[in-house]
Amino acid sequence: MNGPIQLHVHAQAGVARTGRLCTLRGEVRTPAFAPVGTYGSVKGMTPEDVSALGADMILCNAMHLQVRPGADQVEEMGGLHTFIGWKGPILTDSGGYQVFSLKDFVKVSEEGARYRAPLDGNWRLLTPESSTRAQEQLGVDFAMALDECIEWPADRDRVARSTARTTRWLKRCQAARQQPERTALLGIVQGGFYDDLRVAHAQEIAGLDLDGYAIGGLSVGEPLEDMLHTLDVAVPHLPPGKLRYLMGVGLPIDIVEAVIRGIDLFDCVLPTRTARFGQLFTSKGRLTIKNARYARDRGPLDPDCPCYTCQSFSRGYLRHLFLSNEILAPRLLTLHNLTFYQRLMARLRGAIALGGTEGETALAALRTKARLWMEPVPG
Numbered sequence: 001m002n003g004p005i006q007l008h009v010h011a012q013a014g015v016a017r018t019g020r021l022c023t024l025r026g027e028v029r030t031p032a033f034a035p036v037g038t039y040g041s042v043k044g045m046t047p048e049d050v051s052a053l054g055a056d057m058i059l060c061n062a063m064h065l066q067v068r069p070g071a072d073q074v075e076e077m078g079g080l081h082t083f084i085g086w087k088g089p090i091l092t093d094s095g096g097y098q099v100f101s102l103k104d105f106v107k108v109s110e111e112g113a114r115y116r117a118p119l120d121g122n123w124r125l126l127t128p129e130s131s132t133r134a135q136e137q138l139g140v141d142f143a144m145a146l147d148e149c150i151e152w153p154a155d156r157d158r159v160a161r162s163t164a165r166t167t168r169w170l171k172r173c174q175a176a177r178q179q180p181e182r183t184a185l186l187g188i189v190q191g192g193f194y195d196d197l198r199v200a201h202a203q204e205i206a207g208l209d210l211d212g213y214a215i216g217g218l219s220v221g222e223p224l225e226d227m228l229h230t231l232d233v234a235v236p237h238l239p240p241g242k243l244r245y246l247m248g249v250g251l252p253i254d255i256v257e258a259v260i261r262g263i264d265l266f267d268c269v270l271p272t273r274t275a276r277f278g279q280l281f282t283s284k285g286r287l288t289i290k291n292a293r294y295a296r297d298r299g300p301l302d303p304d305c306p307c308y309t310c311q312s313f314s315r316g317y318l319r320h321l322f323l324s325n326e327i328l329a330p331r332l333l334t335l336h337n338l339t340f341y342q343r344l345m346a347r348l349r350g351a352i353a354l355g356g357t358e359g360e361t362a363l364a365a366l367r368t369k370a371r372l373w374m375e376p377v378p379g
Contacts, residue, residue, distance in 0.1 A: 004141065004184040005211050007243050007264070011352055013359025015235070015262040018352040021243060023089045023141045024182065025081070028056040030243075030264040031352075033255065033345050034091060035338055036272065038064055040084040043272050044331040045338070047086045053307065053335065054342035057088050059267040062135045062143070063095020063126060067117050071134040079139030091142035091186075091267070094131045097216075097248070100149040108148065110165065128172035136179045144214065145173040147188040152220040159192035163201050166190045170205060184211035186245060192217060193226055195233045202237035212243030215263075219249045227254070231261045252281065252344055253370040259348050260363055271337035276330040278322050281340040283369075285377040287315075289333065293379070294319045307339035308332075344370075 001022055007030070009019040021028040035042045035050055038061045042050050050058060065074060077083045080090055096113070099106055105116040112127030128146045135143035147166040150158060170187045177185060187205040191197035205213065215234055218227045231246070238244055245265040246258050255266055271281070278289040282302035289301075297315035309318070309332040321329035344366075351362035 003211055004180070004182055005243065007212075007241060009241075011355045011359070013352045013355055013363055014260065016260050016348075016352050016359070016363060017262060017264070018349045021264070023184075025087070025089050025141055026056070028089055028265075029345075029349060031255075031259045031345060031348055032056060032265050033341050034059045034265065034267040035341075036060075036267055036269045037084070037086075038269075039068070040065065040080065042334075042338075043276070044334045047084065049335060050086075050338070051088065053339045054346065055088075055338070057091060057141075058086060059091045059093060060084075060138075060140070061095055061098065062092040062131060062138060062140075063098055065092070065138060066095070066126075066130075066134045067119050067124070071137040075137040075139070081139065089141040090138075092135050092138060092140045092144065093247075094135070094144045094146040095126065096131075096144075096147050097149045099126055110168070112146070112169075113148075128169040129176040132173045132176040132185075133178075136177070136183050140183060142184045142186055142212070145170045145185060145187050147190060147216055149217065150192075152192075152217075152222060154192060156192075156194055156197075159190075159194055159197060163190045163192075163197055167201070167204060170208070174208065174210075186210060186212040186214050186243070188214045188216040188247070189234055189238070190217050191234070193222065193230060195230075198230060198234045199237055202234045206237060206239055210242070212245060213238045214245040214247050216247050218246065219254070219268075224254065224257070228257050228261065231258060231263070235262045252341075252373050253367070255344065256348065256363070256367050256370045259352075260367070271341050272334050275333035275337040278329075278333065280333060281337055281373060282377060283373070285373060285375045287377045289315065289319050289322050291319075301336055302340075305336065305339060305343075307336050309336040309339075 006022045009017045011018050021030050034057045035055050037058050074083050099113045099115045107114045114125045131146040146169050148162045150162045187210045189202045191201045244263050246263045250268050280287040283304040294315040300310040352359050
């Protein structure tokens with residue numbers, strides 16, 4: 001295998017593709033969805049739970065882990081995989097988005113981002129060099145380059161200046177690498193919602209011959225149509241033989257539409273976060289478990305779901321757990337939502353594997369279903 005990761009495409013339907021992403025710690029079936037374990041834990045789930053429901057990789061956040069417990073400590077404990085007990089590949093976000101979301105508690109300069117950590121109130125400096133070093137210390141399989149995330153909407157001049165800084169920071173991340181044979185580096189395409197800026201940035205960083213490429217600055221409140229247009233504009237300018245990752249997305253319909261446009265990898269807190277608030281994705285639509293209509297409902301969350309939650313418990317019991325603030329409730333609901341997402345990815349892979357026109361027809365059918373999944377459960 002040349003480099004720390006290698007993408008092998010097995011089949012295509014239009015520009016959608018399925019295959020294997022080979023890493024030093026195993027293979028990831030693509031297109032893939034990585035559950036989010038910000039601090040090294042997918043909330044409420046054990047590593048065995050996450051693996052058993054079909055996830056091949058997870059995402060953690062390097063910035064948060066730098067603050068607590070510290071990259072040095074994780075390195076001393078044998079690296080992040082050993083520390084958290086996860087055997088598969090791990091991708092870490094640099095934390096750029098989280099830092100910039102602090103707004104009044106961050107000061108951005110060419111050097112990096114100086115921010116006040118919510119944990120202890122101390123000011124810290126996140127630079128391309130420190131971010132790259134921390135991710136290599138963690139020993140992860142995929143490291144994200146530090147980029148500058150900005151507000152939406154933003155005017156053209158602001159986006160252009162930020163995108164240029166993201167490129168400069170990316171080159172500094174490249175120069176700071178000490179273990180390129182072990183940890184892949186992914187660059188992030190920015191450019192806001194200006195087509196020419198997106199194309200230029202995609203072309204520029206594609207020329208840096210990175211291990212993979214991500215598209216950032218989306219799913220920040222813009223209409224779905226704008227996100228999909230940006231993908232249509234940017235994706236064709238990324239190297240066809242390299243990983244394409246859409247950061248922080250999202251809803252099932254977002255994922256289906258992005259796969260149709262050639263995206264290989266996704267992550268999002270949505271399935272775990274919504275589960276903790278009692279919002280479930282099912283084959284019949286979106287379900288809110290606290291609703292009174294489920295108080296005496298003996299049926300499962302989703303009769304078509306094979307997960308432990310659906311095979312073992314009624315809606316009535318799950319509603320009781322949720323309203324009683326029992327710790328078991330978010331665990332069982334999270335397990336269901338993550339299963340729903342992994343089954344979606346398996347369906348997408350199966351549709352693409354049909355190839356050609358047959359595969360495109362199967363993807364169109366999944367698109368129709370995904371739109372229905374966004375509606376409330378009827379009744």
